[in-house]
Amino acid sequence: MASNSEIALKKTRNNLLISIGSRIQKLRENKGFSQVDLAARMLGKFDTTNISRIESGRTNPTIFTLYRIANALEVSIKELMEFEALE
Amino acid sequence: MASNSEIALKKTRNNLLISIGSRIQKLRENKGFSQVDLAARMLGKFDTTNISRIESGRTNPTIFTLYRIANALEVSIKELMEFEALE
DNA sequence: GTTCTTAATGCCATATATGACAAGTTGGTA
DNA sequence: TACCAACTTGTCATATATGGCATTAAGAAC
Numbered sequence: 001m002a003s004n005s006e007i008a009l010k011k012t013r014n015n016l017l018i019s020i021g022s023r024i025q026k027l028r029e030n031k032g033f034s035q036v037d038l039a040a041r042m043l044g045k046f047d048t049t050n051i052s053r054i055e056s057g058r059t060n061p062t063i064f065t066l067y068r069i070a071n072a073l074e075v076s077i078k079e080l081m082e083f084e085a086l087e
Numbered sequence: 088m089a090s091n092s093e094i095a096l097k098k099t100r101n102n103l104l105i106s107i108g109s110r111i112q113k114l115r116e117n118k119g120f121s122q123v124d125l126a127a128r129m130l131g132k133f134d135t136t137n138i139s140r141i142e143s144g145r146t147n148p149t150i151f152t153l154y155r156i157a158n159a160l161e162v163s164i165k166e167l168m169e170f171e172a173l174e
Numbered sequence: 175g176t177t178c179t180t181a182a183t184g185c186c187a188t189a190t191a192t193g194a195c196a197a198g199t200t201g202g203t204a
Numbered sequence: 205t206a207c208c209a210a211c212t213t214g215t216c217a218t219a220t221a222t223g224g225c226a227t228t229a230a231g232a233a234c
Contacts, residue, residue: 009131013151020150034180044096047223052182059221062147062191063107064100081165121210134193139212146191149221 015086018057020066023083025055027073041072102173105144107153110170112142114160128159 028038035051046068053059054069061069063077070080115125122138133155140146141156148156150164157167 006131012130016151016154036180043099044093045223047225048181049183049224050222053221056182058183060149060151060191062149062221063153064103064147065221066150067103076168078165078168081163081168123210132193134195135211136194136213137192139210140191143212147221149191152191 013060014057017054017060019083019086020061020080021055021057023080024069024073027075027080028055031073033073038069038072042068043071044068100147101144104141104147106170106173107148107167108142108144110167111156111160114162114167115142118160120160125156125159129155130158131155 028035033041035048035055039046039048039051046065050059050065054061054065066080067077070077073080115122120128122135122142126133126135126138133152137146137152141148141152153167154164157164160167
């Protein structure tokens with residue numbers, strides 16, 4: 001069974017992932033890129049499927065993935081991290 | 088066989104991971120924490136083994152892991168990302 | 175109606191992050 | 205010498221990020 005702290009940790013994780021996903025989506029749309037555009041601009045291969053999953057907070061991306069996303073969006077990782085945390 | 092761009096991508100990844108690992112180590116040592124201390128301060132479970140691997144750039148941590156590390160080090164994720172890029 | 179773009183979602187395979195533990199190393203201190 | 209703390213490294217299992225592809229849905233055009 002899941003303890004209260006495990007549930008709280010999962011909520012913290014979900015809030016983080018949703019915040020970052022929203023941040024990415026916002027930056028992407030400000031640039032006028034589609035998810036396909038963004039994946040195409042990234043270093044190496046990256047599947048549009050995963051862009052969708054990251055933007056909606058369904059996966060927990062690695063720092064290298066976020067680095068490549070930031071690069072494709074022409075912002076620094078620091079700028080990518082300027083999101084408002086959900087409670 | 089690995090193409091030139093695959094090799095370049097791997098080098099980019101390694102440089103990123105080493106930069107972030109060094110940044111974490113520096114912040115940790117400034118706080119006077121051992122790796123055991125840091126792992127103990129993190130939300131949820133985290134193994135000291137993995138602290139070592141992250142600090143030396145041998146693994147590609149997820150954003151949630153970095154979030155928990157930042158939290159344990161009492162800095163924001165943005166501050167954690169203030170590292171000097173290699174090369 | 176159809177067609178096109180965009181995005182979401184489901185499934186499967188592979189690579190790897192992490193958990194967990196044992197063993198080795200290094201530096202200090204006695 | 206021995207001991208101890210901090211760290212590294214190896215191995216294995218499990219969870220999951222990502223690659224890849226098919227399908228679905230919604231909206232905008234025509």
